[in-house]
Amino acid sequence: MTDALFQPIKLGKLTLNNRIVMPPMTRSRASQPDDAANDLMATYYAQRASAGLIVTEGTQISPMGKGYAWTPGIYSEAQIAGWQKVTDAVHAKGGTIFAQLWHVGRVSHPDNIGGKQPISSSAIQAENVKVFVDNGTDEPGFVDVVEPREMTHDDIKQVIEQYRQAALNAIEAGFDGIELHAANGYLINQFIDSESNKRTDEYGGCLENRLRFLDEVVSAITDAIGADRVGVRLAPLTTLNGTVDSDPITTYTAAAALLNKHNIVYLHIAEVDWDDAPETPLSFKQALREAFTGTLIYAGRYNSEKAAAAINQGLADMIGFGRPFVSNPDLPARIKHGYPIAPHVPETLFGRGAQGLIDYPSYQMPEQAE
Template sequence: MTVMNTEALFQPVQLGQLSLNNRIVMPPMTRSRASQPGNVANDMMAAYYAQRASAGLIVAEGTQISPMGQGYAWTPGIYTPEQIMGWKKVTDAVHEQGGAIFAQLWHVGRVTHPDNIGGEQPISSSALKAENVKVFIDNGTDAPGFVDVVEPRAMTKADIQIVIDQYRQAAVNAMEAGFDGIELHAANGYLINQFIDSEANNRTDEYGGSIENRLRFLGEVVAAMTDAIGADRVGVRLAPFTSLNGTVDATPVETYTAAAALLDSLNVVYVHIAEVDWMMHRIHRWHLNTLCVKPTKVC
């Protein structure tokens, strides 16, 4: 029987300029507990994260950067003063317990329903519906109402610039809220993943077609955020082999090796790889050292 040596797991580690008490990272998990109206982080969320502050780093739940970025009922935002103050309660509570916490910033793109985004049509890289995907809405009861997603509209170049600016501002807001850094959610079929993966992107402009073009939006978002708050405070989550929420890439090894090289050139502080079979959608094994150009956590 092989006995795993876990001693190193509990040793301090340096992440950019941030000193972590140990090498255990709590990954982001959607809780849908934000106060309404306004999708504001609250005292219950502060208690929840403070209870977990013994981890070396907490990555908080997916947090939308704008009203259009929300995919599910009751998820928190970080684009209003009230939301920033709500998150300040959370970060203060974690820091009081000696912990460190990053915000995970997301825009879900097409993985939503008009009821979650003020009646608007969702946006995506292309006008392609995510097939067999459901999200939950607030249907006026304590239980979530599951509904099919709808066909999105393809983003214009003006839309793309607006969203880049929203990501940049969300990173600034996260610093104001007391977070130690941010993680960009570029995985699991959400907006940035909808540009990266070939089966979700049929654009014919500079944001579609080749791998370089499909990674352009990712690079521009990361560059905007690192310019705003520093590369040593920006991590990125990728999911190379997932088919979650309808995104599939025809050449994932080539695509995500290029993504890793791009992120390396942008000096992000870490890359977070979603374990390839974590949802049992596709079972692949890939040597992670193909991708690990920066400190990497696998969840």
């Protein structure tokens, strides 16, 4: 049943061993005060190197891009050196790893960005959204986000340059490529979705204008490191962090077609994954497949059977398994052999050091009864 997940696949110049993706998951273990990746994170990712592709947790491209306490960056020398430890450890185990480049925009708080006001497409505060800040303990303290200021043209140029430099930094740190985070209500998503973008210039209003920022960021990154090392993540139907689009099917089919013109190596679709969430319509998946001819990755509430079916039906090329990878470092082997999938402990997802990060064991076969 799961054979489709274990067929090799070409990803640009890379050949991946299987079609199982470890998608980006915030874990908030970066070393302080540098927000740098560390030995603990290197162990964590290396334990999971049997994935066909690892995409790191969201990694901020600048101090202003940070939304939560203890998340890693990729804009300083210390951060590049920290990530080099991670990529070396993953490559030593035969793995492939992309860095997810992240700017949260308005999903932040002054306590996380040096007392400054967050920036966004428009000066609209995200409703009922909280982020966590360092309150001096191992337990994150949650606070409401604040109203951002609307980005000027100079801000936009500056952030595009920060994305470009972050991509170069990722390659310097040994990553095989990067994934641009344009999903889940963060900065690029804030430009794309109609209800979070009320600009009246060339970056707002009609769909073409709302996609302009995405277009320009992707252009800068692909020019810097090559389109064959660039993936993009979108979340068409989610309303995470308060971003809503009035016509998401039209918007995100157009986004997929735009990204296809850039010849990026993959498009990663985050499906809604909360309990009782609606399924992504089949007609929409078919439209995305027609609009984007590169590798198509889906993630969200997949089990092994559903994942294999999506590949066999031609709707997807690879499938991401998020939470199962938290507690099953050997997830591909468990899927292949039908071993049980261990549950994760929600209380240890963020912070807390090694506990809940690197202490989940690989599966051990029960000893044969004598």
